[in-house]
Amino acid sequence: MTRSVLFDTETTGLDPLHGDRVIEVAAIELHNDLPTTRTFHRLIDPERDIPPDASRIHGITNADIAGKPTFAAIADELLAFFGNDPLVAHNAAFDFGFLDAELARLRRPALDRARMIDTLALAKARFPGMPNSLDALCRRFEIDLSARTTHNALLDCKLLAEVYVELTGGRQRGFDLAADVGGGLTLVEYQHQGPRTARLVTATEEELAAHAAFVSGMKDAVWAA
Template sequence: MSRSVLFDTETTGLDPARGDRVIEVAALELINDLPTGRTFHTLIDPCRDIPEDASRIHGITAADVAGKPRFEDTADALLAFFGDDPLVAHNAPFDFGFLDAELARIGRPRLDPARMIDTLALAKTHFPGLPNSLDALCRRYGIDLSARTTHNALLDCKLLAEVYVQLTGGRQRGLSLVAEAEEAAMPLVAYTFTAARRPVLVVPDEAALAAHAALVARLKDPVWLMA
């Protein structure tokens, strides 16, 4: 069985080179691209202010992180949860960049970029020319966004896990993983099928259709326009 870790960060801003810091990290474990229920989550004291513009996005204020551990206090636990497995994130270069900056501050090696799986890049290959934010993908796949009033890292991970299942083939959520011992005894049985997968109907709105038309207009001899 293959293991990977899906993760998300919240930060004080957009640029670690200008002193912005990580203030929240959440991660969840995937086995064969499906969540196992194991998670990692912590708020982090960035040892600096949190601008109001950033707080409006993720809802985290200086009061929320006061007295929380610093990054150096959580790094070992985070890296242990990551292990040596692939790391999945939406706009992964952003999250990798911030964690690399935090690791560099405490003299630890940067994350291996070969471990990166960027769901934003993956979404762009599926839906070129369309909005591919986490919100847009959730709406496209019919995933409930009602709890997402701010960019909470752990909630974002859970939503992204649902999106990732769809992006990697829409695997049936009724599948149950067989325990390793059982798998050793029955090597040809990896999953138990409990229900047929229902296809997700994706209906583009006017903005999506306009974006697609603009993309097609830039292509040379697009097959969509051939009679």
């Protein structure tokens, strides 16, 4: 089973080289590109003020991070959750850049860019010339955005996990995961309940006879062996 980690950050601004810091990081474990129940989520004291303009975007204020751990205090736990697996993010260079800046302050190595999977790049390749923000992709794939009033990192991860399934062809539109006669499972239901039990389907005598007649007309048919 292939493991990867999808993550998102919220920050005090746009440029880590000019003093902006990470104030929230969230991550979801994926197995075969589908989310498991394992998540990581921390609010972080950036050791500086959060500008009002940034708070208006993500909704996190100085009061919210008062008493929270610094990045140095959560770095080992975050890196352990990441492991050595591929790292998925939307506009991944932004999030990698901020985490690299935080790691550099701790004299820790940067994240390996070979691990980067950028869903924005995937979306641009699939939908060239179209809006490919997380909101735009959710609307395109008919993913519910009603809870997204600010850029909360954990909620963004959950939304991006559904978008990533669509971008990687893991689920066709109109075909719910592990669906059966009683109705399909949503991605969240699949995550908690697992797939439905498969049912054996047996061909009728008429179907077997029709298949045999069809195969008999084929030269060297492997089904005739």
